[in-house]
Amino acid sequence: MSRRIVLATHNPHKVEEFHEIVRATRPDLTVVGYDGPEPVEDGVTFAANALIKARAAAAHTGLPALADDSGICVDVLGGSPGVFSAYWAGHRKDARANLDLLLDQLSDVADPHRTAQFVSTIALVLPGGAEHVVEGVWPGRLAAAADGPGGFGYDPIFVPDDQPRGAERTVGQWSAAEKNAASHRARAFEALGPLLAAL
Template sequence: MKVVLATHNPHKVAEFQQIVAQARPDLEIVGYDGPEPVEDGVTFAENALIKARAAAAHTGLAALADDSGICVDVLGGSPGVFSAYWAGQKKDAAANLELLLDQLRDVADPHRTAHFTSTIALVTPEGREEVVEGLWPGRLAHAASGGGGFGYDPIFIPDGQPEGEERTVGDFTAEEKQAQSHRARAFAELVPLLAQL
């Protein structure tokens, strides 16, 4: 069974397919080739629903859409829904990361707490709508580390690592990230809903 993922980001399509394969090997996640809707929501849930509705309407398939970002406590939860555009409208991941590091340059470790949020919307062509959320708590490093992941992964140090380890998600293997990530946590909430498709 095909389910469209409302993104033009091949990283997200591959990541979702790997997560989905563990729980529902019969589901095939396909990328979205339609027009990008205007994401003018002010919450992750609003933006995820906007994207899922557009993909379901365009393809006639059940659609998933993820809206995710990093929320930094000392910045009042920012970048939040603006994570992809933090350094401007170009969606420049490297510039976004550098700007965030620069903004936190003088912030001490105890105040560098943050979490990744993933909100996933499921919309069917019949009009059913569901929203789930996953949070991945941690803190931000002072410099990027590792060559894995994408976006803010190289500066995010997740909670719950063995004592003495302070690896960023950029240092994680793909398997480690998929087992723990905000998307994996949101998807765990989504599995029972997908079972009903």
């Protein structure tokens, strides 16, 4: 019998991505989207915002709740956009504008200095009040231009490390299966595995 766990997001891309990641390792769990009120994410760290969302979803649904807060952290920008990744170009939460602004800010930065990491922090909050936080980091660098129709957000400009030299691709050029096996969320979820096993 499948057990439901709510993902505290209204972003259908994240729901689908988490569903595929969870299905690969815990087919007995069913990830459902969150339809409750969206809390104010006023934390200044990924962990703080993930906990805000997971607490709200657990309280609203009575189910174990997962929440991811994630973003792109660019070394030459001191770790920015970081927690502001979704709003980097303003409060409209425009993914293309965010990507274009980041590329513009790095337009004079040479390739060796374009290192960056996708970071995912996942909070698990149980209806009884227990809370857990894990993190996944996916290192790479930023391309000079967007490439590839896949993924979402900053995926079309993120080039993960550990690809064959001369055959590097942006995550926008990866299949969903490739991304879900290697991404920052997959890495965070791997760390979360032992905690989910106790559900």
